[in-house]
Amino acid sequence: MKLEINVKNDNREVQNSIISQIRDLINYKNLEPGDKIPSERMLSDKFGVSRSNVRDAIQKLEFYGILSSIPQSGTFVANIGVTALNGMIDDILRLKEPDFKSLVETRILLELKTARLASLRRTEADLIQMEDALNAYSEKVINGEKAVQEDLLFHLAIAKASGNSTLNTLMLMITPGIITNFEEYHVCSEDLAFNGIQEHRDIFEAIKSKNPGLAKEKVKVHFKALYQYCYSIE
């Protein structure tokens, strides 16, 4: 286990090193938006790393919109000036693994918004999906079983009903981190699960009745305990 972590850290360090070297190269050569950076082979040669390492680093910078690869042609600096480029790369290099508190803080923010938007935009199909998730959750809790998954699916159904694809994506992205930390910190709200049923239903009803204010309020209630717990462990 220790080994695995080290391996991942090593890879990350290698990748960050390559990224910063690419940044230096762009600055040194005074490359501007749209210019082509050297080929992957030249970079792997110059940096003394494997080409796949270079490809991974480029892929990461592509993800953040800084570079753009065109097959059989080259990799180009995106339509973003050197100032922003340097700033963004510095930020990317300094990105830390998200801590529990920031994850929860962000999740609550997103959930308040998705619930509000869902109450304005939800379709009948959305309602059906949410109610299915809600029923699955209730059933499990009543039978005394763990219902973390069903809990999660209900919230993801809300995100989908929000009609905001970006929020939906962001919710999906932070979810695994939430789950991991929940288990690590033993945030097993089994005793609170019965309350959870009613809280979920309240949120659902608010969304169903197209009442954004009420929906937001009910989400606040639902996350009150988590919110306080999260701020207490700091």
Place this chain on the structure above:
Amino acid sequence: MKLEINVKNDNREVQNSIISQIRDLINYKNLEPGDKIPSERMLSDKFGVSRSNVRDAIQKLEFYGILSSIPQSGTFVANIGVTALNGMIDDILRLKEPDFKSLVETRILLELKTARLASLRRTEADLIQMEDALNAYSEKVINGEKAVQEDLLFHLAIAKASGNSTLNTLMLMITPGIITNFEEYHVCSEDLAFNGIQEHRDIFEAIKSKNPGLAKEKVKVHFKALYQYCYSIE
């Protein structure tokens, strides 16, 4: 250009096909959290695709915390039950490219939060970095130059000062989409740039004086025009 889009779509379709086949396989074999899925070679053989395609699909599912690869050992179903697994994979398969409206909607939400948190948590170093970005922005605008990058860097500096690593990451992730769409929709607020200087300074001063309510209010003012424009093009 058309070709490039098609290629990307094709790749995406192949990847989605593999992802759904992996999901089907997990369901068919009744795999549970912690179980090992077949090796990459077996999957590429069974699905009739290249091993690198399988690796890419697995990497994506790893990103969303659904699978976990351990070198020289295998790829395992993460600690998440089949119910949530199926729901999340369905969501991932349906993820759409974010539209402009959802991007702006999300950006404003995040900016309101980061400004508020920054006013509570900003360090002296944060203030220096924000002021540097602010001055660089003002200088450009006064000289009649475009200052999109400097604008951006100011807002990223706020995100960093928020002390919330998750929010910082999310801001970085949606930024390229924002830039792309800004150019596509010609949201060049050059005429509004002079207003922007004062608006930025207002936000900065609110954060500096540790006034979260005021910071939020000033961000609202700053994004008012964008907000209305975004809701008008629908």
Place this chain on the structure above:
DNA sequence: TTTATAATATTGGTTAACCAGAATTTTGCG
């Protein structure tokens, strides 16, 4: 039969060779 050890098979990761298409250079005709 049980257990410790060695041999084998399997795994994800890495490297190098290969591919099709784009960009560049060279060629050859007018």
Place this chain on the structure above:
DNA sequence: CGCAAAATTCTGGTTAACCAATATTATAAA
């Protein structure tokens, strides 16, 4: 000399062979 066409080089992407670490099986000693 000008310019179109052909040959060559160069590109990111793909495939297949290889690697070291792991998991499994076979073996043998107690």
